[in-house]
Amino acid sequence: MAESPRFGTVFAPSMGTMSFDGSSWSDPAVVPVEAIPMHPSTHALHYSSSCFEGLKAHRDPNGGVNLFRLDRHVERFAASADRLVLPFPGVEAVRDLITETVAANLDEVPNPPGSLYVRPTLVGTDHDIGAAGSPSRTALLFVLNSPVGDYFAGGVRPLRIAVETDRPRTTPQFGAVKSGANYVMALGVTMEAKRKFDASQVIFMPGGQLNETGAANVVLLSEDRLITPPLDGSFLAGVTRDSLLTLASESGMEVEERAVDLDELRAWVSDNEVALAGTAAVLAPVGTLIIDGVDVTVGSGEVGPVTLRLREALAAVQVGVSSNHPEWRSPVVKN
Numbered sequence: 341m342a343e344s345p346r347f348g349t350v351f352a353p354s355m356g357t358m359s360f361d362g363s364s365w366s367d368p369a370v371v372p373v374e375a376i377p378m379h380p381s382t383h384a385l386h387y388s389s390s391c392f393e394g395l396k397a398h399r400d401p402n403g404g405v406n407l408f409r410l411d412r413h414v415e416r417f418a419a420s421a422d423r424l425v426l427p428f429p430g431v432e433a434v435r436d437l438i439t440e441t442v443a444a445n446l447d448e449v450p451n452p453p454g455s456l457y458v459r460p461t462l463v464g465t466d467h468d469i470g471a472a473g474s475p476s477r478t479a480l481l482f483v484l485n486s487p488v489g490d491y492f493a494g495g496v497r498p499l500r501i502a503v504e505t506d507r508p509r510t511t512p513q514f515g516a517v518k519s520g521a522n523y524v525m526a527l528g529v530t531m532e533a534k535r536k537f538d539a540s541q542v543i544f545m546p547g548g549q550l551n552e553t554g555a556a557n558v559v560l561l562s563e564d565r566l567i568t569p570p571l572d573g574s575f576l577a578g579v580t581r582d583s584l585l586t587l588a589s590e591s592g593m594e595v596e597e598r599a600v601d602l603d604e605l606r607a608w609v610s611d612n613e614v615a616l617a618g619t620a621a622v623l624a625p626v627g628t629l630i631i632d633g634v635d636v637t638v639g640s641g642e643v644g645p646v647t648l649r650l651r652e653a654l655a656a657v658q659v660g661v662s663s664n665h666p667e668w669r670s671p672v673v674k675n
Protein backbone atom coordinates (compact mmCIF):
# COMPACT_ATOMS: atom_id res chain seq x y z
CA MET A 341 0.00 0.00 0.00
CA ALA A 342 1.33 3.44 -0.94
CA GLU A 343 2.38 5.74 1.91
CA SER A 344 2.64 9.55 2.15
CA PRO A 345 4.00 10.62 -1.25
CA ARG A 346 3.95 14.39 -1.89
CA PHE A 347 0.50 15.50 -2.99
CA GLY A 348 -0.06 15.10 -6.72
CA THR A 349 3.29 13.72 -7.83
CA VAL A 350 2.74 9.98 -7.69
CA PHE A 351 0.16 8.30 -9.88
CA ALA A 352 -1.71 5.03 -9.73
CA PRO A 353 -1.03 2.89 -12.84
CA SER A 354 -4.46 3.06 -14.52
CA MET A 355 -6.47 5.96 -15.91
CA GLY A 356 -9.96 6.18 -17.38
CA THR A 357 -10.53 7.83 -20.74
CA MET A 358 -13.36 8.79 -23.08
CA SER A 359 -13.18 11.00 -26.15
CA PHE A 360 -15.65 12.92 -28.27
CA ASP A 361 -15.02 13.07 -32.01
CA GLY A 362 -17.50 15.84 -32.73
CA SER A 363 -20.52 13.56 -33.01
CA SER A 364 -20.28 10.77 -30.45
CA TRP A 365 -18.42 9.68 -27.33
CA SER A 366 -16.11 6.69 -27.48
CA ASP A 367 -16.71 3.75 -25.16
CA PRO A 368 -15.11 4.32 -21.77
CA ALA A 369 -11.71 2.66 -21.37
CA VAL A 370 -9.35 2.10 -18.48
CA VAL A 371 -5.79 2.09 -19.76
CA PRO A 372 -2.23 2.37 -18.38
CA VAL A 373 -1.26 5.96 -17.51
CA GLU A 374 0.84 7.23 -20.36
CA ALA A 375 1.61 10.43 -22.24
CA ILE A 376 -1.25 11.84 -24.29
CA PRO A 377 -0.09 12.76 -27.79
CA MET A 378 -1.24 16.28 -28.61
CA HIS A 379 -0.97 18.29 -31.76
CA PRO A 380 0.57 21.72 -31.03
CA SER A 381 -2.61 23.40 -32.31
CA THR A 382 -4.81 21.67 -29.68
CA HIS A 383 -7.59 24.04 -28.59
CA ALA A 384 -7.03 23.66 -24.83
CA LEU A 385 -3.35 24.64 -25.15
CA HIS A 386 -4.23 27.98 -26.74
CA TYR A 387 -7.68 28.93 -25.52
CA SER A 388 -7.82 27.29 -22.05
CA SER A 389 -10.78 25.05 -22.88
CA SER A 390 -10.10 22.80 -19.91
CA CYS A 391 -11.67 22.05 -16.56
CA PHE A 392 -11.24 19.45 -13.86
CA GLU A 393 -12.55 17.99 -10.64
CA GLY A 394 -10.85 16.87 -7.46
CA LEU A 395 -12.36 14.25 -5.17
CA LYS A 396 -11.13 11.44 -2.96
CA ALA A 397 -11.64 7.73 -2.45
CA HIS A 398 -11.22 6.56 1.15
CA ARG A 399 -10.81 3.14 2.76
CA ASP A 400 -13.44 2.33 5.37
CA PRO A 401 -12.87 0.15 8.45
CA ASN A 402 -14.68 -2.82 6.83
CA GLY A 403 -12.32 -3.14 3.87
CA GLY A 404 -14.49 -1.11 1.50
CA VAL A 405 -13.44 1.86 -0.61
CA ASN A 406 -15.80 4.81 -1.08
CA LEU A 407 -15.77 7.92 -3.23
CA PHE A 408 -16.78 10.97 -1.21
CA ARG A 409 -19.77 12.85 -2.68
CA LEU A 410 -19.21 11.56 -6.21
CA ASP A 411 -22.56 12.92 -7.44
CA ARG A 412 -21.82 16.47 -6.35
CA HIS A 413 -18.40 16.48 -7.96
CA VAL A 414 -19.69 15.11 -11.26
CA GLU A 415 -22.54 17.64 -11.34
CA ARG A 416 -20.03 20.44 -10.82
CA PHE A 417 -17.80 18.96 -13.55
CA ALA A 418 -20.78 19.07 -15.93
CA ALA A 419 -21.47 22.70 -14.98
CA SER A 420 -17.83 23.65 -15.60
CA ALA A 421 -17.90 21.93 -19.02
CA ASP A 422 -21.10 23.77 -19.88
CA ARG A 423 -19.60 27.15 -18.98
CA LEU A 424 -16.52 26.37 -21.11
CA VAL A 425 -18.75 25.20 -24.00
CA LEU A 426 -17.10 21.77 -23.96
CA PRO A 427 -18.87 18.52 -24.86
CA PHE A 428 -19.79 16.38 -21.82
CA PRO A 429 -20.77 12.70 -21.95
CA GLY A 430 -23.42 12.92 -19.22
CA VAL A 431 -23.16 12.57 -15.47
CA GLU A 432 -23.95 8.86 -15.37
CA ALA A 433 -21.20 7.92 -17.84
CA VAL A 434 -18.69 10.06 -15.95
CA ARG A 435 -19.67 8.61 -12.58
CA ASP A 436 -19.19 5.12 -14.02
CA LEU A 437 -15.82 5.99 -15.56
CA ILE A 438 -14.55 7.45 -12.27
CA THR A 439 -15.74 4.40 -10.32
CA GLU A 440 -14.20 1.96 -12.82
CA THR A 441 -10.90 3.82 -12.75
CA VAL A 442 -10.71 3.68 -8.96
CA ALA A 443 -11.71 0.01 -9.03
CA ALA A 444 -8.76 -0.66 -11.37
CA ASN A 445 -6.44 1.16 -8.92
CA LEU A 446 -7.92 -0.31 -5.76
CA ASP A 447 -4.60 -1.59 -4.39
CA GLU A 448 -3.28 1.98 -4.57
CA VAL A 449 -5.81 3.43 -2.12
CA PRO A 450 -3.80 4.24 1.04
CA ASN A 451 -5.16 3.67 4.53
CA PRO A 452 -6.53 6.72 6.38
CA PRO A 453 -5.47 9.43 6.88
CA GLY A 454 -4.21 8.83 3.33
CA SER A 455 -6.61 8.52 0.41
CA LEU A 456 -6.72 8.20 -3.37
CA TYR A 457 -7.08 11.63 -4.94
CA VAL A 458 -9.13 11.46 -8.15
CA ARG A 459 -8.64 14.05 -10.88
CA PRO A 460 -11.15 13.91 -13.74
CA THR A 461 -10.10 16.36 -16.47
CA LEU A 462 -11.77 17.52 -19.67
CA VAL A 463 -9.90 19.28 -22.50
CA GLY A 464 -10.89 20.66 -25.90
CA THR A 465 -8.86 18.82 -28.53
CA ASP A 466 -9.70 20.49 -31.86
CA HIS A 467 -6.60 21.13 -33.97
CA ASP A 468 -7.37 24.75 -34.70
CA ILE A 469 -5.48 27.86 -33.67
CA GLY A 470 -8.04 29.88 -35.58
CA ALA A 471 -10.77 28.88 -33.11
CA ALA A 472 -10.31 31.79 -30.70
CA GLY A 473 -13.97 32.65 -31.05
CA SER A 474 -15.43 29.16 -31.29
CA PRO A 475 -15.61 26.19 -28.95
CA SER A 476 -13.75 22.93 -29.44
CA ARG A 477 -16.06 20.37 -31.09
CA THR A 478 -13.88 17.47 -29.96
CA ALA A 479 -12.76 16.67 -26.44
CA LEU A 480 -10.82 14.24 -24.28
CA LEU A 481 -11.91 13.28 -20.79
CA PHE A 482 -9.46 11.43 -18.57
CA VAL A 483 -9.46 10.36 -14.94
CA LEU A 484 -6.09 10.35 -13.22
CA ASN A 485 -5.61 8.84 -9.73
CA SER A 486 -2.97 9.82 -7.22
CA PRO A 487 -2.39 8.17 -3.83
CA VAL A 488 -1.94 10.91 -1.24
CA GLY A 489 -0.82 10.85 2.38
CA ASP A 490 -1.97 13.02 5.24
CA TYR A 491 -1.97 16.61 3.95
CA PHE A 492 -0.70 17.65 7.37
CA ALA A 493 1.87 14.93 7.90
CA GLY A 494 3.83 16.12 10.91
CA GLY A 495 0.78 17.82 12.44
CA VAL A 496 -1.82 20.43 11.56
CA ARG A 497 -0.08 23.80 11.53
CA PRO A 498 -1.69 27.25 11.37
CA LEU A 499 -1.19 29.09 8.08
CA ARG A 500 -0.01 32.61 7.30
CA ILE A 501 -2.48 34.09 4.82
CA ALA A 502 -2.36 37.49 3.13
CA VAL A 503 -5.59 39.44 2.57
CA GLU A 504 -5.93 41.08 -0.87
CA THR A 505 -8.61 43.75 -1.05
CA ASP A 506 -7.73 45.19 -4.44
CA ARG A 507 -7.21 42.56 -7.12
CA PRO A 508 -9.81 39.80 -7.62
CA ARG A 509 -9.00 36.06 -7.82
CA THR A 510 -10.65 35.73 -11.22
CA THR A 511 -13.59 37.17 -13.15
CA PRO A 512 -17.00 37.11 -11.44
CA GLN A 513 -18.61 35.07 -14.26
CA PHE A 514 -15.96 32.35 -14.04
CA GLY A 515 -15.55 32.18 -10.29
CA ALA A 516 -17.56 28.96 -9.91
CA VAL A 517 -15.82 27.12 -12.77
CA LYS A 518 -13.11 24.66 -11.77
CA SER A 519 -10.67 25.59 -14.50
CA GLY A 520 -6.92 25.99 -14.56
CA ALA A 521 -7.37 29.47 -16.01
CA ASN A 522 -8.71 30.63 -12.62
CA TYR A 523 -5.64 29.29 -10.86
CA VAL A 524 -3.08 31.09 -13.02
CA MET A 525 -5.00 34.33 -12.59
CA ALA A 526 -4.51 34.08 -8.82
CA LEU A 527 -0.90 32.97 -9.09
CA GLY A 528 0.86 36.33 -9.53
CA VAL A 529 -0.87 37.80 -6.48
CA THR A 530 -0.11 34.68 -4.45
CA MET A 531 3.59 34.66 -5.42
CA GLU A 532 3.84 38.33 -4.46
CA ALA A 533 2.32 37.57 -1.04
CA LYS A 534 4.80 34.72 -0.59
CA ARG A 535 7.74 36.96 -1.42
CA LYS A 536 6.63 39.98 0.59
CA PHE A 537 4.99 38.37 3.60
CA ASP A 538 6.00 34.71 3.60
CA ALA A 539 2.28 33.96 3.20
CA SER A 540 1.29 30.54 1.88
CA GLN A 541 -1.94 31.75 0.26
CA VAL A 542 -4.12 34.78 -0.33
CA ILE A 543 -7.67 35.42 0.81
CA PHE A 544 -9.25 37.52 -1.92
CA MET A 545 -11.61 40.27 -0.75
CA PRO A 546 -12.29 42.32 -3.88
CA GLY A 547 -14.15 45.49 -2.94
CA GLY A 548 -13.53 44.60 0.70
CA GLN A 549 -15.91 41.60 0.57
CA LEU A 550 -14.77 38.09 1.52
CA ASN A 551 -14.52 35.75 -1.49
CA GLU A 552 -12.11 32.76 -1.24
CA THR A 553 -8.43 31.84 -1.62
CA GLY A 554 -6.87 30.60 -4.85
CA ALA A 555 -8.01 27.04 -4.16
CA ALA A 556 -10.10 26.85 -0.99
CA ASN A 557 -13.23 28.37 0.55
CA VAL A 558 -13.03 30.46 3.72
CA VAL A 559 -15.07 29.85 6.87
CA LEU A 560 -15.23 31.93 10.06
CA LEU A 561 -15.70 29.72 13.13
CA SER A 562 -16.58 30.16 16.78
CA GLU A 563 -17.90 27.71 19.37
CA ASP A 564 -21.48 28.20 18.21
CA ARG A 565 -21.25 29.79 14.75
CA LEU A 566 -20.01 29.19 11.21
CA ILE A 567 -20.07 32.19 8.86
CA THR A 568 -19.19 32.01 5.15
CA PRO A 569 -20.12 33.99 2.02
CA PRO A 570 -23.25 32.84 0.12
CA LEU A 571 -22.89 31.03 -3.22
CA ASP A 572 -23.15 33.85 -5.76
CA GLY A 573 -21.20 32.34 -8.64
CA SER A 574 -18.10 34.43 -7.91
CA PHE A 575 -16.30 31.60 -6.11
CA LEU A 576 -16.14 27.82 -6.27
CA ALA A 577 -19.04 26.03 -4.61
CA GLY A 578 -16.86 23.69 -2.58
CA VAL A 579 -18.15 20.24 -1.70
CA THR A 580 -16.09 20.44 1.49
CA ARG A 581 -17.78 23.77 2.29
CA ASP A 582 -21.21 22.25 1.75
CA SER A 583 -20.37 19.19 3.87
CA LEU A 584 -19.01 21.32 6.73
CA LEU A 585 -22.08 23.57 6.70
CA THR A 586 -24.29 20.50 7.00
CA LEU A 587 -22.26 18.90 9.80
CA ALA A 588 -21.93 22.21 11.69
CA SER A 589 -25.65 22.81 11.51
CA GLU A 590 -26.43 19.26 12.63
CA SER A 591 -24.07 19.66 15.59
CA GLY A 592 -26.13 22.63 16.77
CA MET A 593 -23.97 25.45 15.40
CA GLU A 594 -25.60 28.49 13.83
CA VAL A 595 -24.71 28.56 10.11
CA GLU A 596 -24.77 31.98 8.43
CA GLU A 597 -24.23 32.32 4.67
CA ARG A 598 -23.76 36.04 4.18
CA ALA A 599 -21.32 38.72 3.09
CA VAL A 600 -18.33 39.42 5.34
CA ASP A 601 -16.40 42.67 5.02
CA LEU A 602 -12.92 43.60 6.20
CA ASP A 603 -14.07 45.31 9.40
CA GLU A 604 -16.00 42.23 10.46
CA LEU A 605 -13.09 39.94 9.61
CA ARG A 606 -10.72 42.08 11.69
CA ALA A 607 -13.09 42.06 14.67
CA TRP A 608 -13.81 38.35 14.27
CA VAL A 609 -10.21 37.18 14.48
CA SER A 610 -9.55 38.89 17.82
CA ASP A 611 -11.03 35.88 19.62
CA ASN A 612 -12.35 33.44 17.00
CA GLU A 613 -11.14 31.09 14.26
CA VAL A 614 -10.71 31.24 10.48
CA ALA A 615 -10.13 28.14 8.34
CA LEU A 616 -9.78 27.12 4.70
CA ALA A 617 -11.99 24.37 3.30
CA GLY A 618 -11.21 22.14 0.31
CA THR A 619 -10.80 18.50 -0.68
CA ALA A 620 -6.99 18.48 -0.45
CA ALA A 621 -6.58 19.85 3.09
CA VAL A 622 -10.16 19.25 4.36
CA LEU A 623 -10.07 22.16 6.84
CA ALA A 624 -6.86 24.11 7.36
CA PRO A 625 -6.48 26.55 10.27
CA VAL A 626 -5.38 30.14 9.67
CA GLY A 627 -3.02 31.39 12.40
CA THR A 628 -2.14 34.81 11.01
CA LEU A 629 -3.76 37.18 8.54
CA ILE A 630 -1.64 39.84 6.89
CA ILE A 631 -3.93 42.85 6.44
CA ASP A 632 -2.51 46.00 4.80
CA GLY A 633 0.94 44.50 5.29
CA VAL A 634 0.48 44.06 9.04
CA ASP A 635 0.35 40.71 10.88
CA VAL A 636 -2.96 40.12 12.67
CA THR A 637 -3.09 37.02 14.89
CA VAL A 638 -6.18 34.87 14.48
CA GLY A 639 -7.47 33.84 17.92
CA SER A 640 -4.54 32.35 19.84
CA GLY A 641 -2.52 32.01 16.64
CA GLU A 642 -2.63 28.26 17.17
CA VAL A 643 -4.93 25.58 15.75
CA GLY A 644 -8.41 26.36 17.08
CA PRO A 645 -10.58 23.74 18.81
CA VAL A 646 -13.60 24.29 16.53
CA THR A 647 -11.47 23.86 13.41
CA LEU A 648 -10.10 20.60 14.79
CA ARG A 649 -13.50 19.35 15.86
CA LEU A 650 -15.14 19.99 12.48
CA ARG A 651 -12.16 18.61 10.62
CA GLU A 652 -12.34 15.38 12.59
CA ALA A 653 -16.11 15.14 12.20
CA LEU A 654 -15.83 15.43 8.41
CA ALA A 655 -12.91 13.00 8.21
CA ALA A 656 -14.91 10.45 10.21
CA VAL A 657 -17.77 10.64 7.69
CA GLN A 658 -15.37 10.44 4.74
CA VAL A 659 -13.69 7.26 5.93
CA GLY A 660 -16.93 5.75 7.20
CA VAL A 661 -15.86 5.62 10.85
CA SER A 662 -19.02 7.63 11.50
CA SER A 663 -22.28 6.13 10.26
CA ASN A 664 -23.48 9.68 9.58
CA HIS A 665 -24.47 10.54 5.97
CA PRO A 666 -23.96 7.16 4.29
CA GLU A 667 -25.41 8.77 1.13
CA TRP A 668 -22.18 10.80 0.83
CA ARG A 669 -20.15 7.63 0.28
CA SER A 670 -20.33 5.88 -3.10
CA PRO A 671 -18.92 2.38 -2.73
CA VAL A 672 -16.27 1.27 -5.21
CA VAL A 673 -16.13 -2.20 -3.72
CA LYS A 674 -18.06 -3.68 -0.87
CA ASN A 675 -16.37 -6.07 1.52
Ligand SMILES: *Cc1c(COP(=O)(O)O)cnc(C)c1O
Pocket residue numbers: 394518519522552553554555556557576577578579580581617618619620
Ligand atom coordinates in the same frame (compact mmCIF):
# COMPACT_ATOMS: atom_id res chain seq x y z
C1 LIG B 1 -11.70 22.92 -5.86
C2 LIG B 1 -11.75 24.29 -5.31
C3 LIG B 1 -12.22 24.56 -4.00
C4 LIG B 1 -12.62 23.49 -3.04
O1 LIG B 1 -13.69 22.73 -3.47
P1 LIG B 1 -13.94 21.29 -2.84
O2 LIG B 1 -15.08 20.77 -3.61
O3 LIG B 1 -14.24 21.49 -1.42
O4 LIG B 1 -12.68 20.51 -3.04
C5 LIG B 1 -12.29 25.87 -3.60
N1 LIG B 1 -11.90 26.88 -4.40
C6 LIG B 1 -11.44 26.66 -5.65
C7 LIG B 1 -11.04 27.80 -6.47
C8 LIG B 1 -11.35 25.36 -6.13
O5 LIG B 1 -10.89 25.16 -7.37
